[in-house]
Amino acid sequence: MNKKSQSTIMDLLTAVFVFFAVFILIIVLFSTYSARLEKDILREELKDKAFMLSDILLSNGIPADWNSENVQLIGLAIYDKHITESRFDELNEIPYENTRELLGLSGFDFYIRLIETNGNLIREYGDEVTAKEVVALRRIIFYENSPAQLEVRVWRKE
Amino acid sequence: MNLSKIINKDKKAQIFSIDATIGAFLVAIIILAFFINISKKSESESLQLSKVGYDMLAILDYGGLLANPDETAILTKINETLPNQYEMRIRLEGDYELEAGSPVLQRFVASGKRVFVNASENDYGIATFWIWLK
Structure with a gap:
């Protein structure tokens, strides 16, 4: 009888230990995954914005012969x-703040530069x-x- | 009497085993799901590779190197223009067939095609690229 109750208590203690070990794990x-997921979501959002920005900049823009006075969409390619x-x-x-709005980057900051294939800077714009x-x-x-190369950098506005 | 005790004991042992197996199975699934998710490669990486590949084909096309293929000229242009971290191979199919560039050795490769016009021959061809990180 005594032996049986001892084994039941041992059983219970083992079960409680295993439960808490698994629970803590x-x-x-x-929490590790949540933090990582949050970081990944931000990174994916920044990548989306960077791809969007590079695609917009490689378009003609609107109107096709836009200038700083009448621009609706900024495209650098003729x-x-x-x-x-x-x-x-x-x-x-175009002032930086206006450009950011025109490029649909509210809440983000960006930097654009043109570089030669050997890495020399040609032109730059942004923060x-x-x-x-x-x-x-x-x-x-x-x-x-x-x-040449067009480099865009995007980050969340602080 | 003794026999029934033995049977009961056996059943209890079976229940513990099933319990333990189910528990271990659930823990294994949770841990596996965690590691699969954190080791997943981002799709945007392959998108970046594809975009650079398409850009490179456009550069070769506008330079007239797809319509008048010359392996040395193509390789020179790729080496001059393609950022250092990438490697690329291209295949041209039309009246002729030509493959140029490094052999594809990587597991993670992006590829795409571009149709180009060969105005002098009044014909068209297809350029395929494979691009990967060094």
């Missing part, structure tokens, strides 16, 4: 992936990077008919 995994100096000059005439989580992507384009 699940809580730890869940045709498929061909960016010109005059388009970038027009972009430089200094202030955040830790930044997404940068590069597209290959023509600048004044020579191959």
Whole structure:
């Protein structure tokens, strides 16, 4: 009789120990996963914005012959992936805050630069990077008919 | 009497075993789901690769290198233009067939096609690319 009750208590203690061990493991995994998920969601959102920004910049813009006075959508290409100096000059005439609104980037900051294939800077526009989580992507384009790269960087406004 | 005790004891042992198996199974599923999710590769990585691949084909097309293929000229242009972290292979199909670039060795490769016009031959061809991170 005594032996039986001892084994039942041992059984109970083991079960409680296993339960709490598994419970703590699940809580730890869940909190780690939640933090990681939150970071991933932000990163994916930034990537979406960066892709959108690069696609918009590689379009013609609206109207097709836009200037800093009448622009509705900023596109730097005069045709498929061909960016010109005059388009970038027009972009430089538009204040950063207005550009951000026109590019649909409220709540985000961005930085754009054109670089030669050897890495030399050609032109740049936008804010200094202030955040830790930044997404940068590069597209290959023509600048004044020579191959170059368009780099966009996007981060959440602080 | 003794026999029934033995049978009861056996049943109890079976219940504990099933309990333990179900418990272990559930824990294994939770842990597996966790690790599968955190090791999942982002789709945007492949999108970035594809976009660079399509951009590169456009550069070659506008440079006239798809319509008048010359393996050395294509490779030179790719080496000059493609950012350092990428490697690429292309295949041109039309009146001719040509493959240029590094052999595809990576597991994670993005690919795509571009139709180009060969105005002098009054014909068209298809360029396929494979691109991956070094």
